[in-house]
Amino acid sequence: MNRKIKLLWDFRGPDSGETARHHALHLSEFIKREKLPLLLSGHQTINEMHAVAYMVVEESMMIQIRDALLPHRGEVYEENPG
Template sequence: MSANLLDRTIKLIWDFKGPAAAKTAEHYLVHLKEYVDKEELKYDIYNVEHVSSTHSLVFLVVAEFEMPQVRDSLKPHRGQLYQI
């Protein structure tokens, strides 16, 4: 495995839909921040994106080596490669 693979970052995404999507996403972000601090993750890159009035998402960027632990603990809906 090359060093390049170990340096990759993953954007984990949680989608929230419906009339309360924005408020739910903002609330979930609070818990993600707490998790990042508690687990001392390599990056502290996270945010909320409001896609529409009924769809918001929260994302957290993790180092690839951290992804299995975070995925198993927090159960994101999806993920994608992320460029810092």
């Protein structure tokens, strides 16, 4: 089974939530345009000064997508059982 990687783009400041939401829209457009077999994407507010946009991809595609989109960081994605 191929591991899944969560690519993250961090945004900080009072407008971070709105910026992350907007960035997530661009990620969705990229996914559709490139016809990627995507598992998950979106945005999340961590607190009022930090939010992230994210995309979960198969590890085999991570380098290709990383080089194209330049995420700030990545982590192994583990699905919650149940």
